[in-house]
Amino acid sequence: xxxxxxxxxxxxxxxxxxxxxxxxxxxxxxxxxxxxxxxxxxxxxxxxxxxxxxxxxxxxxxxxxxxxxxxxxxxxxxxxxxxxxxxxxxxxxxxxxxxxxxxxxxxxxxxxxxxxxxxxxxxxxxxxxxxxxxxxxxxxxxxxxxxxxxxxxxxxxxxxxxxxxxxxxxxxxxxxxxxxxxxxxxxxxxxxxxxxxxxxxxxxxxxxxxxxxxxxxxxxxxxxxxxxxxxxxxxxxxxx
Amino acid sequence: xxxxxxxxxxxxxxxxxxxxxxxxxxxxxxxxxxxxxxxxxxxxxxxxxxxxxxxxxxxxxxxxxxxxxxxxxxxxxxxxxxxxxxxxxxxxxxxxxxxxxxxxxxxxxxxxxxxxxxxxxxxxxxxxxxxxxxxxxxxxxxxxxxxxxxxxxxxxxxxxxxxxxxxxxxxxxxxxxxxxxxxxxxxxxxxxxxxxxxxxxxxxxxxxxxxxxxxxxxxxxxxxxxxxxxxxxxxxxxxxxxxxxxxxxxxxxxxxxxxxxxxxxxxxxxxxxxxxxxxxxxxxxxxxxxxxxxxxxx
Numbered sequence: 001x002x003x004x005x006x007x008x009x010x011x012x013x014x015x016x017x018x019x020x021x022x023x024x025x026x027x028x029x030x031x032x033x034x035x036x037x038x039x040x041x042x043x044x045x046x047x048x049x050x051x052x053x054x055x056x057x058x059x060x061x062x063x064x065x066x067x068x069x070x071x072x073x074x075x076x077x078x079x080x081x082x083x084x085x086x087x088x089x090x091x092x093x094x095x096x097x098x099x100x101x102x103x104x105x106x107x108x109x110x111x112x113x114x115x116x117x118x119x120x121x122x123x124x125x126x127x128x129x130x131x132x133x134x135x136x137x138x139x140x141x142x143x144x145x146x147x148x149x150x151x152x153x154x155x156x157x158x159x160x161x162x163x164x165x166x167x168x169x170x171x172x173x174x175x176x177x178x179x180x181x182x183x184x185x186x187x188x189x190x191x192x193x194x195x196x197x198x199x200x201x202x203x204x205x206x207x208x209x210x211x212x213x214x215x216x217x218x219x220x221x222x223x224x225x226x227x228x229x230x231x232x233x234x235x236x237x238x239x240x
Numbered sequence: 241x242x243x244x245x246x247x248x249x250x251x252x253x254x255x256x257x258x259x260x261x262x263x264x265x266x267x268x269x270x271x272x273x274x275x276x277x278x279x280x281x282x283x284x285x286x287x288x289x290x291x292x293x294x295x296x297x298x299x300x301x302x303x304x305x306x307x308x309x310x311x312x313x314x315x316x317x318x319x320x321x322x323x324x325x326x327x328x329x330x331x332x333x334x335x336x337x338x339x340x341x342x343x344x345x346x347x348x349x350x351x352x353x354x355x356x357x358x359x360x361x362x363x364x365x366x367x368x369x370x371x372x373x374x375x376x377x378x379x380x381x382x383x384x385x386x387x388x389x390x391x392x393x394x395x396x397x398x399x400x401x402x403x404x405x406x407x408x409x410x411x412x413x414x415x416x417x418x419x420x421x422x423x424x425x426x427x428x429x430x431x432x433x434x435x436x437x438x439x440x441x442x443x444x445x446x447x448x449x450x451x452x453x454x455x456x457x458x459x460x461x462x463x464x465x466x467x468x469x470x471x472x473x474x475x476x477x478x479x480x481x482x483x484x485x486x487x488x489x490x491x492x493x494x495x496x497x498x499x500x501x502x503x504x505x506x507x508x509x510x511x512x513x514x515x516x517x518x519x520x521x522x523x524x525x526x527x528x529x530x531x532x533x534x535x536x537x538x
Contacts, residue, residue, distance in 0.1 A: 048423060050419060050422075050423075069422075069427075070422040070423060071422050071424075071425050071426055071427045071428070072427075074422075074423065074424065074425030075425045080423045082420060082423060086417060086419075086420040086423070088412070088413045088416045088417070088420070089416065090412055090415070090416050091409060091412055091413060091416070095409050095412075098406065098409060099406070099409050099410060099413055099421075099424050099426070100424055102406055102410060102424055102425055102426045103425050103426070146424070150424070150425060
C-alpha cells in the first residue's frame with residue numbers, strides 16, 4: 001500500500017531523515033518507532049506532502065506521490081491523524097467530522113458519519129459542542145473519526161497515545177486494531193513502543209534519521225536493544 | 241434634540257454603519273485567514289463605483305446589469321489581487337505581505353488616476369434609489385432604507401455560507417490552522433480565493449451604495465471608508481464576523497450621533513473615529529468580541 005524508498009529530508013543543515021526505506025503492506029498495521037527527534041513526524045510530514053523531500057520516492061498504491069500537493073495526496077485515499085490531534089477548536093465536533101469528508105458527496109459520507117458515531121458514542125453526545133471543550137481521550141477519538149470520514153485506504157497515526165491515560169490508550173489501540181480488521185491499512189508512529197507493538201504486525205525503529213531495527217512485533221519486543229531503549233515501563237511508555 | 245430628529249439621525253447612523261459593516265467583513269475575513277490587513281480592500285469600493293459609472297452613465301445599460309457587472313468584476317479583482325500580490329508571499333514574513341498590500345492599494349489608485357483622471361465624477365444613481373420618504377415631519381432619503389436592507393440580505397447570505405456550508409466550515413478551519421485543513425484533502429488555495437471573492441463582492445456592493453450616498457467618485461474615494469471599516473473591524477474584534485458587523489454599526493451610529501448632538505464638532509468626525517482606534521488598541525486590542533487565536537497564530 002505504501003512504499004518508502006531511500007527518503008531524505010533536511011531542515012537546513014539538520015538531516016531529519018537520512019535514507020530511510022520501509023513499506024506498509026495492504027491490510028497491515030506497521031509501527032514506526034523511535035525516540036523524540038528520531039524523524040518519525042518528519043516521515044509523516046513527508047508522506048503527506050507537508051515536508052519537501054531531498055531525495056527518495058514515496059509510492060501510494062504503486063503510484064509516486066512525492067511532489068504532489070497535500071490535498072491531492074489525501075484525495076488518493078490517505079488520511080492523517082496528526083501529532084497533537086490538531087482539531088479545529090473553533091468548530092463543533094460535528095463540523096470537525098464533516099470537514100473530514102470535504103471532498104465527498106453527502107450520500108457517500110453519511111454512512112461514515114453514522115459509523116463514527118457508532119464507534120464513538122461520546123462524540124455523538126457532544127456533536128454540537130466546541131471541539132476545544134473535549135477531554136484528551138475524546139479529542140483523540142474525534143481526530144480519528146475525522147480521519148475516518150474520508151474512508152481512507154491508508155491511515156497515518158502520529159503518536160495517538162500521546163498524553164492519554166493508560167486505560168484510554170488501550171481503548172484507542174483497540175479501535176485501531178478494529179479498523180485494521182475492517183480493512184484499513186495503518187502506519188502507526190509511536191514513541192510508546194510497547195503499546196504500538198501490541199497491535200502492530202511489523203515494526204521499524206528509527207534512530208537519528210536512520211532505520212536501526214526492524215522486525216515483527218514479537219521479534220522487536222524480544223530484542224535486547226529495544227528492551228533497553230524503549231520498553232522500560234510498559235504500556236505507559238518512556239518519559240522523555 | 242426632538243424625537244423626530246433623533247429617529248432621523250438613528251436611521252442615518254444605521255445606514256452609514258451598514259456600509260462600514262459591509263466593508264469591514266472583507267477586512268476581517270482576510271485577516272482571519274491570512275493574518276493580513278488587506279489595505280487594498282478599500283480601493284475596491286472605488287473600482288466598483290467607476291465600473292458602475294461606466295455601465296450606467298457611459299454605456300447606459302439598465303442599472304441591474306451595470307451593478308451586477310460592477311460587483312462581479314470587483315469580486316474578480318479581489319481574487320486577482322490574492323493571486324498576484326498575496327499568494328506568492330504566503331510563506332514570506334508577514335511584513336512582506338503587508339507591504340505588498342500597500343503597493344496593491346497604490347497601484348489601484350494610480351491606475352484609476354491614469355484611466356479616469358483626477359477630477360471627481362458624479363455617480364448617476366438610478367431613480368429607484370433616489371428620492372426622499374416623507375412621513376410626518378420625517379424626511380428620510382430612500383437610500384437610507386435601501387442600504388441597511390441590502391446589507392441585511394447580504395449578511396444573511398454570508399452567515400449562511402460561513403456557518404452552514406462545507407466551504408464556510410473550511411474557511412473557519414483555515415483561520416485555525418491552514419496546514420491541518422490541507423491534511424483533510426481541502427485545497428486551501430481555492431478556499432482562500434473564495435474568501436477573497438466573497439469579501440470583494442461585498443466591497444463591490446458597498447462601493448456602489450457608498451457612491452450613491454456620497455456621489456463624488458474619485459480615485460481616492462476608497463481610502464477613508466476603507467480606514468473607517470478597518471476601525472470597525474478592530475472595534476468588533478478583527479477576525480470575528482459578528483464583531484465586524486457590530487463594530488460597523490456602532491461606529492456609524494457613533495459618528496452620526498456625536499455630530500447630531502454636538503454640531504460644532506462635525507469637523508472632528510474622522511478624528512473621533514481614529515481617536516477611538518487609538519484608545520481601543522491601548523485598552524482592548526482584541527476588540528469587543530476578541531477572537532481566540534488559532535494554534536498557528538500564537
